[in-house]
Amino acid sequence: MHHQGPEMELVHLLRAVTVELGAHSARFARRNGLHPTDVRALIVLMDAARAGEEMTAGRLGTALGLNSAGTTSLVDRLERAGHVRRVRGERDRRRVTVEVDERAIALGRSHFGPLIGRTVELLRGYDERELAAIRGFLTGVREAAEADRTDPGDDGTAPEEPRPAP
Numbered sequence: 705m706h707h708q709g710p711e712m713e714l715v716h717l718l719r720a721v722t723v724e725l726g727a728h729s730a731r732f733a734r735r736n737g738l739h740p741t742d743v744r745a746l747i748v749l750m751d752a753a754r755a756g757e758e759m760t761a762g763r764l765g766t767a768l769g770l771n772s773a774g775t776t777s778l779v780d781r782l783e784r785a786g787h788v789r790r791v792r793g794e795r796d797r798r799r800v801t802v803e804v805d806e807r808a809i810a811l812g813r814s815h816f817g818p819l820i821g822r823t824v825e826l827l828r829g830y831d832e833r834e835l836a837a838i839r840g841f842l843t844g845v846r847e848a849a850e851a852d853r854t855d856p857g858d859d860g861t862a863p864e865e866p867r868p869a870p
Contacts, residue, residue, distance in 0.1 A: 718845065732815045737785070744768055745778055746787060746812065749804045758801045761790075769853075787811075 708716075733743045748767045752759040765775030779802055782788040787808035793799035827835065 728816075728819060732812070735815070736811060739781075741768060741770075741778060742782060742787070745782065746804055746808055749788065749802060750809070750812075753804065759803075760799070760801055764802055782808075 729743050730740060732738070733740050745764060745768060748764060749759055752763075761775050761779050762772075764770075764779070765772060768775070768778075770778065779788060779790070783790065786805055788802050788804055790800050791803055793801070827838075830838065
């Protein structure tokens with residue numbers, strides 16, 4: 705095997721981290737009777753709340769790459785489980801937003817909290833310049849992944865199974 709530069713070493717390390725984080729998220733989903741898309745939805749909703757943005761079901765579906773029926777089913781399922789609630793707008797009662805319930809936040813904190821704590825401790829070992837470099841790198845990787853997700857002609861669905869010849 706030929707020597708790879710430091711860039712590819714970091715790419716492979718990032719891939720390994722992504723696999724581990726995915727496995728960590730899958731354990732959370734399995735232990736709590738959730739589908740992986742349910743976990744992604746909760747993360748999208750919490751990120752929106754942290755940014756001070758309201759999240760309608762339509763915006764949630766777009767963020768997750770789901771159609772209207774799939775989004776309704778997802779929100780219904782999460783609402784029945786007590787993880788989210790639908791909230792009517794104060795000024796426009798027709799506008800309905802979706803919010804994460806505090807119980808779901810506590811459930812997530814109990815599972816992800818130790819990992820988040822260890823990550824924060826690691827980051828405290830870096831100075832402001834190094835943190836800016838890490839932030840810039842992770843932002844760039846996220847933007848590259850988002851650009852790949854929105855390539856023309858890619859609707860985010862799995863390819864169809866080949867059909868047998870008649």
